Amino acid sequence: xxxxxxxxxxxxxxxxxxxxxxxxxxxxxxxxxxxxxxxxxxxxxxxxxxxxxxxxxxxxxxxxxxxxxxxxxxxxxxxxxxxxxxxxxxxxxxxxxxxxxxxxxxxxxxxxxxxxxxxxxxxxxxxxxxxxxxxxxxxxxxxxxxxxxxxxxxxxxxxxxxxxxxxxxxxxxxxxxxxxxxxxxxxxxxxxxxxxxxxxxxxxxxxxxxxxxx
Numbered sequence: 001x002x003x004x005x006x007x008x009x010x011x012x013x014x015x016x017x018x019x020x021x022x023x024x025x026x027x028x029x030x031x032x033x034x035x036x037x038x039x040x041x042x043x044x045x046x047x048x049x050x051x052x053x054x055x056x057x058x059x060x061x062x063x064x065x066x067x068x069x070x071x072x073x074x075x076x077x078x079x080x081x082x083x084x085x086x087x088x089x090x091x092x093x094x095x096x097x098x099x100x101x102x103x104x105x106x107x108x109x110x111x112x113x114x115x116x117x118x119x120x121x122x123x124x125x126x127x128x129x130x131x132x133x134x135x136x137x138x139x140x141x142x143x144x145x146x147x148x149x150x151x152x153x154x155x156x157x158x159x160x161x162x163x164x165x166x167x168x169x170x171x172x173x174x175x176x177x178x179x180x181x182x183x184x185x186x187x188x189x190x191x192x193x194x195x196x197x198x199x200x201x202x203x204x205x206x207x208x209x210x211x212x213x214x
Contacts, residue, residue: 010090015040016057017083019048020076023058028069052076094201098125101199102132105173109197110136114170118162119143120187121176122153125199129175130154141169145176162190171195179204 018038022029031049035042049070052058057076061069072080102125109117115138119126122145133140143153146160159165162172172191174184179202187196188206198204 013083013086015044015048016052017080017087019045019052020057020072020080020083023070023076024072024080027061027071028067030067094124095128097201098128098199099132101201102129102173103136105197105199106132106136106138109171109173110138112171114195115139116141116167116169118165118169118172119156119175120172121145121174121179122148122150122158123175123177125177125201126175127154129173129199130156141165141167143175144172162187171197174198174202174204177202 015038019034022034022037031045032042034049035045038045049058053060053070055075056073057079058070059073061071106117106129109115117133117138118141119129120143122143126143130140132138140154140156142157142159142165144159144162144165145153148158150158152158157166172187172195174187174196176183179198181204184196184198184204184206193206196206198206
């Protein structure tokens with residue numbers, strides 16, 4: 001399955017599972033509260049609620065103050081259990097593969113004498129790369145991500161661009177789970193294809209001879 005399609009499917013499952021869990025805890029909470037808890041737009045919550053009702057996962061009841069309350073149906077409880085098991089299974093599978101991939105690219109960097117590494121993208125993959133770096137004696141000098149307002153990530157400085165990385169670094173490991181060929185190409189253009197490493201699970205292949213990504 002292409003990486004983009006897999007990511008979309010995983011995100012959809014995450015939202016549905018989170019929605020069912022939230023409704024089970026409190027079916028009368030507002031859609032605005034659900035949106036805040038799930039980290040998605042208010043309109044998207046409404047769309048997912050309607051979809052879950054249509055699929056028979058939720059039913060609608062009346063709540064005080066002329067509001068609606070949602071309740072899990074037996075089918076909804078079964079689906080929540082299935083998604084929970086699937087999520088835990090995929091999480092373990094992801095961690096195992098991510099650890100193998102990160103260890104592999106860090107070993108490749110060390111083989112060239114490169115021990116000061118920057119990560120490109122805040123994500124679970126970046127956390128795993130940090131663990132692997134600690135095990136291999138590699139220093140993560142910074143995490144580059146312009147989409148978050150944090151100052152640090154897993155103990156490393158968090159900066160908005162490669163130019164803002166403090167001090168020198170030897171190589172860059174792409175850890176953005178939403179990485180596109182265009183975003184990786186920008187990194188290649190900035191520091192050169194030889195210094196960029198992409199874990200295999202991202203589904204992006206570097207052509208070091210051509211200096212391109214596919």
